Amino acid sequence: MLFVLLICSALISGSEVAFFSLNNNDVEELKKGESNTRLLKLRDKPRSLLATILISNNFINIAIIIISDLIFTELLPEGYFNNTATWFQENIFFLKGLSIPAISNAIIFFITVVGVTFLLVLFGEVLPKIYANINKIKFAKLMATPLAVLMFLLGGFSKILVKWSNQIESKVDKHKGSAKSRLKDDIDKAIDLTVSQEENAEEEADILKGILKFSDVLVKQIMTSRMDTVSVDMQTSFTEVLKVVKESGYSRIPVYKEDFDNLEGILYVKDLLGHTDNNQDYNWQQFIRKDMLYIPESKKINELLREFQLKRLHMAIVVDEYGGTSGIVTLEDIMEEIIGDIRDEFDEDSDIEFLRIDDNNFIFEGKTLLNDVCRVIGEDINIFDEIKGESDSLAGMFLEVTGRFPKVDSELDLNPYKLKIVSMTNKRIEKINLMIKR
Structure with missing residues (x-):
């Protein structure tokens, strides 16, 4: 026995x-x-x-x-x-x-x-x-x-054991999450206290805080949405492609067939440099590179940075849970989360489109990311975390909180902030007035 x-x-x-x-x-x-x-x-x-x-x-x-x-x-x-x-x-x-x-x-x-x-x-x-x-x-x-x-x-016994383990695990995760949040707040305060009063001290503090929060940022929070992505159709003439390249100033442009969900590859502008004098029938499609990297919206940017390094890529295609294309994210987008905006000769004076009426009133594009809004108004990037839900833009947060599609002049009180719809189309909130009540 x-x-x-x-x-x-x-x-x-x-x-x-x-x-x-x-x-x-x-x-x-x-x-x-x-x-x-x-x-x-x-x-x-x-x-x-x-x-x-x-x-x-x-x-x-x-x-x-x-x-x-x-x-x-x-x-x-x-x-x-x-x-x-x-x-x-x-x-x-x-x-x-x-x-x-x-x-x-x-x-x-x-x-x-x-x-x-x-x-x-x-x-x-x-x-x-x-x-x-x-x-x-x-x-x-x-x-x-x-x-x-x-x-x-043993189904009954195992269900009880699994239930207990799930409850214990959730409590531990909750405790670790709150402890981690408190630790980061303490480090933020320590950075503010220890940073010197010299010139550019504020920028140095922002870089240190960016490094601290780097592993918590999702791709969805920094990507360029599909509506704002510069891309070209496979059937576009060579003349039109050159025009898009000149106007955008981008070095890499996604190429799609009929619809942006059906991407064919990435066009590297440097491959066209020796062919700019060709006529509009020139076969520019031969330069489309098929080595695209697809990533989910929920991917952490620190993981994506490692993947960029391993695969020697600078751009990734972001897809949603249904497999549709949400937008694109680049190596520059990731680096800007640490060191702030990287400006080059093609950038406009401001990547964030807003109008400062006075110290307490701003008008933003509805698509403006909440992180960028917080930077403009000088607040911590986490101030809207408890109410924004799954949204990442100012318009998205308005829809998330109200639960309905608004009309012009609709208001949302988020003490000490107040949002008011300035203009919109049938399908999109275009401009929002953000007022700080002080």
């Missing part, structure tokens, strides 16, 4: 390593076989699977300990250790008050624990996990059916 339980313990322990070490290539290989459906279903429920494995393993280990104690007691009765117990009682002062049978039982228990622990660690944990790691696919296939049965039998 003890031998059977040890085998069960080894199989359960090994299955944990086998299932959770399967990589994407292993999964793709398993999907090719129709008999692996049960295995893949188990892998799709990692928390329930892990809970079932842990509960099963604990039950088996407890059974092994109980049976081992019974076997050991039968093989070595307490009288067998009486002489040893007597020696302990006579020579160890804190055992003098205990009886010989009690000391004898303690010795038996200690030997049992050491022996069982050795068996469990070696044959129930180490060896099966080493084997499962080497033969993970084979081991996972072997244990798929037994684990499916155990998951069905």
